[in-house]
Amino acid sequence: MSLPQPSTDAGRAALTALLAKPATALVAFDFDGTLAPIVDDPRDSAPYPGIVETLAALSPLIGTTAVITGRPAATVVELGGLDRVPDLTVLGHYGAERWSDRELVAAEPPPGVALVRAELPGLLARVGAPEGTFVEDKERSLAVHTRRTAEPDAALARLAPHLEELAARADLRVEPGRMVIELRPQGVDKGAALTELATAAGAGTVLYGGDDLGDLPAFDAVRELRAAGTPGLTLCAASNEVTAVAEAADLVVDGPAGLAAFLTGLTSSIRAPGA
Numbered sequence: 001m002s003l004p005q006p007s008t009d010a011g012r013a014a015l016t017a018l019l020a021k022p023a024t025a026l027v028a029f030d031f032d033g034t035l036a037p038i039v040d041d042p043r044d045s046a047p048y049p050g051i052v053e054t055l056a057a058l059s060p061l062i063g064t065t066a067v068i069t070g071r072p073a074a075t076v077v078e079l080g081g082l083d084r085v086p087d088l089t090v091l092g093h094y095g096a097e098r099w100s101d102r103e104l105v106a107a108e109p110p111p112g113v114a115l116v117r118a119e120l121p122g123l124l125a126r127v128g129a130p131e132g133t134f135v136e137d138k139e140r141s142l143a144v145h146t147r148r149t150a151e152p153d154a155a156l157a158r159l160a161p162h163l164e165e166l167a168a169r170a171d172l173r174v175e176p177g178r179m180v181i182e183l184r185p186q187g188v189d190k191g192a193a194l195t196e197l198a199t200a201a202g203a204g205t206v207l208y209g210g211d212d213l214g215d216l217p218a219f220d221a222v223r224e225l226r227a228a229g230t231p232g233l234t235l236c237a238a239s240n241e242v243t244a245v246a247e248a249a250d251l252v253v254d255g256p257a258g259l260a261a262f263l264t265g266l267t268s269s270i271r272a273p274g275a
């Protein structure tokens with residue numbers, strides 16, 4: 001299978017470096033919208049067919065394989081069956097949690113999360129959140145989803161100022177995403193999480209793939225690593241819901257299906273260089 005090529009010089013250089021020395025590479029992906037197709041109810045998320053098996057085949061060939069998600073690490077491990085991937089690290093809650101060697105390390109959530117949990121139902125009722133608005137309580141954060149309302153974008157725009165006010169009062173930050181606004185602790189993001197992983201691993205090259213606005217700090221981290229001399233490649237699992245991620249990426253593939261094809265090609269290219 002042929003390997004899709006990045007559209008930028010820096011991306012092509014990084015892919016060449018990764019293929020030359022895969023054992024020193026760090027390869028990391030977001031979960032929802034990247035490894036798993038978007039579905040109406042977050043509890044129903046499942047990986048794209050075959051993609052976890054492909055990651056399981058790729059991981060032993062790569063220095064470090066990771067998933068970095070806005071969800072709790074344990075949730076994503078369970079939804080994805082990610083314990084099938086050898087030596088996988090899962091960073092949950094934008095890096096506040098770490099799952100590796102089947103063990104989870106997680107700090108206590110800050111007190112603002114309890115305040116949001118207590119006030120959110122009343123706020124949503126007061127401002128007339130439309131039918132279908134759904135709150136996902138992720139323990140360290142709460143996400144307000146509008147995908148199942150009649151007009152998801154309009155609902156999000158209407159709720160946004162009220163959620164921003166509540167987040168500010170709780171000393172949390174808002175994280176906008178695909179038909180979702182999350183109220184979550186400050187001080188962590190996917191960029192810092194990726195940089196920490198790359199530094200700890202002494203990564204020779206870095207590849208990060210994502211689909212949503214919360215993945216852009218990881219793209220920034222790849223560019224910073226690149227400026228410091230580590231080849232890096234940013235990949236977008238594209239959708240028609242977010243354009244900013246594709247615009248910032250070195251390589252754009254067609255959603256989780258496109259990523260699955262890329263990972264298959266990457267695995268084959270590492271196993272049979274030049275074939």
Ligand SMILES: O=P(O)(O)OC[C@H]1O[C@H](O[C@H]2O[C@H](CO)[C@@H](O)[C@H](O)[C@H]2O)[C@H](O)[C@@H](O)[C@@H]1O
Nearest residue numbers: 032038039040042069070071143147178179180
């Ligand atoms: O960093 P991520 O792991 O991609 O977290 C971003 C949000 O992902 C999830 O929501 C998204 O996927 C849902 C399931 O496909 C979909 O229903 C929703 O519309 C998407 O925004 C997750 O449920 C959220 O908590 C994350 O904020």
